[in-house]
Amino acid sequence: MANVKLMGGESIPMEMHKVRIVQKINLLPVEERLDCISKAGCNSFLLQNKDVFLDMLTDSGVNAMSDNQQASMLVADDSYAGSMTFTRLENKINEIFGTTYVLPAHQGRACENVIAETFVRQGDVVPMNYHFTTPKTHIVRNGGSVEELLIDEGTDVTSMHPFKGNMDLAKLQDSLERNKGHVPFIRMEAGTNLIGGQPFEFENARAVCKMAQEYGVLTVLDASLLQDNLYFMKVREKACEKLSVRDICYQLGQMFDVVYFSGRKLGFARGGAICTKSTALYDKMKNFVPVFEGFLTYGGMSVREMEAMAVGLEETMDMDVISQGPQFIQYMTDKLVEAGIPVVLPAGGLGCHLDASRFVEHIPQAEYRAGALSVAMYIASGIRGMERGTISEERNPDGTDHYAAVELLRLAVPRRVYTLSHINYAIDRIKWLYENRKLIGGLEFVEEPAVMRFFIGRLKPTSDWMEKLAAKFRHDFGDSL
Numbered sequence: 493m494a495n496v497k498l499m500g501g502e503s504i505p506m507e508m509h510k511v512r513i514v515q516k517i518n519l520l521p522v523e524e525r526l527d528c529i530s531k532a533g534c535n536s537f538l539l540q541n542k543d544v545f546l547d548m549l550t551d552s553g554v555n556a557m558s559d560n561q562q563a564s565m566l567v568a569d570d571s572y573a574g575s576m577t578f579t580r581l582e583n584k585i586n587e588i589f590g591t592t593y594v595l596p597a598h599q600g601r602a603c604e605n606v607i608a609e610t611f612v613r614q615g616d617v618v619p620m621n622y623h624f625t626t627p628k629t630h631i632v633r634n635g636g637s638v639e640e641l642l643i644d645e646g647t648d649v650t651s652m653h654p655f656k657g658n659m660d661l662a663k664l665q666d667s668l669e670r671n672k673g674h675v676p677f678i679r680m681e682a683g684t685n686l687i688g689g690q691p692f693e694f695e696n697a698r699a700v701c702k703m704a705q706e707y708g709v710l711t712v713l714d715a716s717l718l719q720d721n722l723y724f725m726k727v728r729e730k731a732c733e734k735l736s737v738r739d740i741c742y743q744l745g746q747m748f749d750v751v752y753f754s755g756r757k758l759g760f761a762r763g764g765a766i767c768t769k770s771t772a773l774y775d776k777m778k779n780f781v782p783v784f785e786g787f788l789t790y791g792g793m794s795v796r797e798m799e800a801m802a803v804g805l806e807e808t809m810d811m812d813v814i815s816q817g818p819q820f821i822q823y824m825t826d827k828l829v830e831a832g833i834p835v836v837l838p839a840g841g842l843g844c845h846l847d848a849s850r851f852v853e854h855i856p857q858a859e860y861r862a863g864a865l866s867v868a869m870y871i872a873s874g875i876r877g878m879e880r881g882t883i884s885e886e887r888n889p890d891g892t893d894h895y896a897a898v899e900l901l902r903l904a905v906p907r908r909v910y911t912l913s914h915i916n917y918a919i920d921r922i923k924w925l926y927e928n929r930k931l932i933g934g935l936e937f938v939e940e941p942a943v944m945r946f947f948i949g950r951l952k953p954t955s956d957w958m959e960k961l962a963a964k965f966r967h968d969f970g971d972s973l
């Protein structure tokens with residue numbers, strides 16, 4: 493985004509795009525919001541989009557496309573095998589990461605499935621900076637386990653460390669020593685999702701890959717949130733000051749043995765891909781693609797989405813494009829900090845993350861405080877966020893809850909979708925909610941799937957707090973929505 497100052501000296505995140513297609517959104521009265529979230533089992537995933545005002549659930553598959561992306565979709569080459577569209581996408585991915593081979597997949601977790609099926613065996617351990625739900629599930633499903641080796645500041649929501657997604661190198665070395673012969677690969681996640689979209693440092697990635705080489709272990713980069721990580725490397729890291737975004741991306745592609753990403757995030761479209769420089773690794777992985785995804789030239793993706801992704805990946809090399817999300821998030825975070833509201837610091841990518849452990853500290857962790865805050869947020873604003881706390885964890889083998897290290901309500905900022913007035917509305921309603929936080933109560937499960945329960949599990953409030961919160965809203969706002 494351009495560095496534009498207003499007369500008073502204040503800087504605002506200026507949109508470097510104009511809106512040419514719009515979609516109507518609805519803001520329901522608070523009583524209807526109460527009804528909708530109750531019917532959705534107090535799970536924001538189960539709300540109907542028509543009942544949502546600002547959809548801040550995720551940035552996955554919901555980023556705005558550019559005119560050039562839309563235009564490219566019209567020239568897609570629809571063929572099962574040997575599609576020119578795939579060749580264009582393949583060339584673009586290989587160009588930006590400096591790789592040689594591309595395997596397509598229908599989305600990020602499908603790449604994770606192929607990678608886990610190929611490399612993970614019973615008893616294996618996969619060290620990583622931090623887990624994400626879908627790769628962890630695939631690793632565990634194949635008999636492996638994960639070790640999270642994030643630096644200690646990573647889960648300290650108040651630490652101002654600029655690269656909280658960094659791997660702790662001493663912990664990594666210890667893990668590689670302890671697990672010799674059982675480490676199929678090390679996974680680094682860009683824009684580390686579950687700790688608030690926090691980046692890792694270019695130099696940290698370099699050190700991880702060097703250590704991996706010394707131990708003869710493969711490295712895998714989850715580049716789903718790389719666009720934010722690239723932005724942060726460029727603006728926060730001395731080693732990247734003189735490099736272009738394109739240089740940084742290329743060099744990362746050279747460091748890691750395998751790179752994969754969700755095209756629902758990286759590339760502003762819908763799909764996914766794995767890329768590598770290694771013929772041997774490509775050969776090992778490729779047979780799983782026709783089994784799980786589709787032929788090697790589409791992998792479950794629509795050709796239109798592949799065209800749009802190729803253009804989106806090129807647009808990702810543009811700082812004006814990739815700065816939009818982080819700068820909106822920074823603005824939102826700054827305003828909330830000014831109001832004394834607990835958020836994850838420093839502002840990361842992906843979204844603004846409310847720290848539920850301090851926001852609603854009166855709710856026991858056993859009553860899912862981050863989930864409760866997401867319900868309260870919807871009642872107070874029609875905004876749908878995503879619980880990123882204990883509900884997003886799997887239970888321990890003995891059936892007890894595994895308490896998350898951080899209890900967050902993620903308010904994702906899909907790129908180029910919302911305007912600053914939407915963000916200001918969100919800030920206002922969060923302030924109101926904070927003033928009324930004591931009204932928020934806990935949740936308990938009613939229906940709980942054994943795996944990834946956060947997606948479709950259903951809960952209910954532990955008291956009538958939802959009605960009381962809605963009544964207070966009506967009292968304070970009168971006939972306003």
Ligand code: F0G
Pocket residue numbers: 549550551552599600601602624626627681685714716717754755756763764
């Ligand atoms: N890796 C990361 C870091 C992700 O954030 C995601 C998805 C995936 C892998 C899986 O990709 O959804 O295309 O299968 N994150 C979404 C989110 C679900 O809302 O944060 P996918």
